[in-house]
Amino acid sequence: MKAQDKQHLWQQLDGEPTDSGRAQPPRRATELDTEWKTRQLLHHSLQKMEAEQPSMRFVMNVMDRLPQLYKKITVQPLVHPRWVHAFLYMLTGAGLLYVGVVVHYVQTAEDAAVNLSPTIDWLLQFFALLPAQSWGMMAILCASYLFFVLLDRHLRKRFSKTDASPPKENSI
């Protein structure tokens, strides 16, 4: 039998010419041929071959030899979430109060008899005492605080995902 024919038989068994996969080699006319059947038998036997079993303690031996390379990074927020929530509630409250004062002022101003309630009057006077620079300072502080809170959240998410940057897998 020619080498080319032998190679062709193996290709048939591997399922290469038909793309039907090597698990089910195509049946053909030469199936009855001894050459074909011998190879088919060998092919099936190799497919049924089982993996060798290592010793029972293999896994434990590996685990015992592992160094502690990857440590869990414990990430804690810079600011306790309770303070963040308190700040956000305060900010929301102040915003609502401000809107309320403005709306109330507009409504009462439209009325002929302008009569602001003492509390609102006091608040307006209090706010009037503060110069514009103070408001600006407060706005900057609030914005900075918010920025750091958001930055903290972003970094916490990022570093809790991976602690080792993967360079190249071909370096082994």
Added chain:
Amino acid sequence: MEDEDLQMIEAVLQGNQPAFQQLVERYQHFVFTIALRIVKSREEAEEVAQDVFLKVYKTLGQFEKKSKFSTWLYTVAWRTSIDQARRKQILTDSIDDEEGAFWQIATPDETPLQAVQHSDLQQQLQQAIQQLRPDDAALITLYYLNEKSVKEIADITGLTETNIKTKLYRTRELLREYLDAQLQEEIKDML
């Protein structure tokens, strides 16, 4: 399976060391078999397989997920085993020089007696593979046991696809000739 592997790798990288145990349990048989085919001794194969998992653990952060984890793992297994074989200068005789072994054949529709014979055939086949050259034995293992494609085997071994196809053809022909030589009349009866 690949997704589970990736999840376990992520867990290991985050400090969950027991997750690596699952990877070892999943792949220990395949890695050990590849090592055994190449270094030919069970004790050494066990040492090599342990070293493979240690190397993989230490360099797990370098796994870029471009290929399957199993392909990367078998690449490490192949290289470590070949290095060990070279260090020990493992020389093996070709199976056609071996005498005394015999093959028994079973057909797909086998009787209980034939089933017993078939299990003998598997043992004989294992022995025959053990007598092959280390790299040829490992190629047969990767192709059949690990069901790797020729392209994946090329990635693992660093050989060209043409080279692998040629080696597979020659090795299988060698096994077949051995089968013919050992069985002679028996094979004719079975076929």
